[in-house]
Amino acid sequence: MSTKRKVWVSRPLFPDVLAHLAEYVDLEAETVEGTRTPAQLKAKLADVDGAILGLSERVDAGVLEGNTRLKVIANLGVGFNNFDVEAMTAAGVLASNTPDVLNESVADYAWALMLAAARRVSASERWLRAGHWPGSATRFDDWLGVDVHGKTLGILGMGRIGQAIARRASGFDMRVLYHNRSHLPEQTERECRASWVEKAQLLRESDHLILVLPFTPANRHAIGAPELAQMKPSAVLVNIARGGIVDDAALAVALREKRLAAAGLDVFEGEPSVHPTLLDLDNVVLSPHIASASEDTRHAMARLAADNVLAALGLGESARHPPTALNPEVMANWSD
Numbered sequence: 001m002s003t004k005r006k007v008w009v010s011r012p013l014f015p016d017v018l019a020h021l022a023e024y025v026d027l028e029a030e031t032v033e034g035t036r037t038p039a040q041l042k043a044k045l046a047d048v049d050g051a052i053l054g055l056s057e058r059v060d061a062g063v064l065e066g067n068t069r070l071k072v073i074a075n076l077g078v079g080f081n082n083f084d085v086e087a088m089t090a091a092g093v094l095a096s097n098t099p100d101v102l103n104e105s106v107a108d109y110a111w112a113l114m115l116a117a118a119r120r121v122s123a124s125e126r127w128l129r130a131g132h133w134p135g136s137a138t139r140f141d142d143w144l145g146v147d148v149h150g151k152t153l154g155i156l157g158m159g160r161i162g163q164a165i166a167r168r169a170s171g172f173d174m175r176v177l178y179h180n181r182s183h184l185p186e187q188t189e190r191e192c193r194a195s196w197v198e199k200a201q202l203l204r205e206s207d208h209l210i211l212v213l214p215f216t217p218a219n220r221h222a223i224g225a226p227e228l229a230q231m232k233p234s235a236v237l238v239n240i241a242r243g244g245i246v247d248d249a250a251l252a253v254a255l256r257e258k259r260l261a262a263a264g265l266d267v268f269e270g271e272p273s274v275h276p277t278l279l280d281l282d283n284v285v286l287s288p289h290i291a292s293a294s295e296d297t298r299h300a301m302a303r304l305a306a307d308n309v310l311a312a313l314g315l316g317e318s319a320r321h322p323p324t325a326l327n328p329e330v331m332a333n334w335s336d
């Protein structure tokens with residue numbers, strides 16, 4: 001019988017990262033994407049010392065109940081609203097996420113969505129692919145979008161990703177406003193060329209508003225019908241944060257009634273389902289939660305998740321020092 005620690009990876013992962021893990025642990029890695037019920041997840045976790053999970057897997061007290069073996073769960077993402085960290089701490093399970101390695105790629109993607117939504121990239125491509133261009137008398141005033149350069153960029157949630165988004169704005173000669181619970185240090189504000197404003201002013205003055213705040217119960221529907229009503233009808237809204245931060249039903253109505261020019265959405269309430277009205281509208285760019293999905297960044301995220309698991313299990317280069325633990329204090333109570 002193997003004396004190696006056992007680790008389960010719940011979704012297909014890069015072969016080199018799996019090979020690295022397999023040098024140290026007895027590895028069970030899923031080879032196809034799939035969803036599991038809480039009972040199935042609980043049964044899987046009962047049998048391992050560590051796990052790497054995706055954002056759709058919810059870890060709570062019920063899933064951990066009676067589990068005396070599990071030491072660590074690494075989340076493949078920076079957001080960890082799928083983890084009840086308090087319950088994990090109570091169960092003695094270390095939690096980790098993947099901050100920082102994805103900041104620049106996610107910031108790039110926020111810009112991609114903003115530009116695509118503002119300049120109608122997806123809608124015009126759909127029209128072209130449908131064969132409408134030849135023979136159509138395209139008018140000079142067709143496909144008009146809204147400019148990005150020279151406008152006011154608003155950022156709601158100004159952590160490290162928000163700051164990376166802001167830094168890109170100087171190349172577009174934009175004025176940058178942000179709202180966050182706390183003000184950034186002056187030096188950081190200067191580097192980002194960004195000014196703190198109240199949320200109401202952010203909503204009122206932004207030509208393009210990008211949401212980057214973490215999902216918490218308090219942030220649910222941070223952008224709903226009342227907030228949308230305060231925005232300019234010419235504004236573009238981008239959500240790369242989490243589904244549920246925007247009231248998607250209210251957004252769909254605002255977009256349909258042209259009370260908002262356009263939106264770019266990478267995350268959805270109840271994803272992978274998408275509000276049916278959003279699917280029908282041409283003034284919204286939709287993508288399946290891929291903001292961090294560049295080759296380099298997804299690799300870096302997977303490696304970081306693996307490093308956290310190995311370190312928590314006392315293995316690998318940073319044994320006992322998981323680089324991005326969310327509740328490192330649990331390790332003090334481990335006897336092995």
Ligand code: GLV
Pocket residue numbers: 055076077078079080102241292
């Ligand atoms: C993606 O949404 C992440 O949290 O990394």
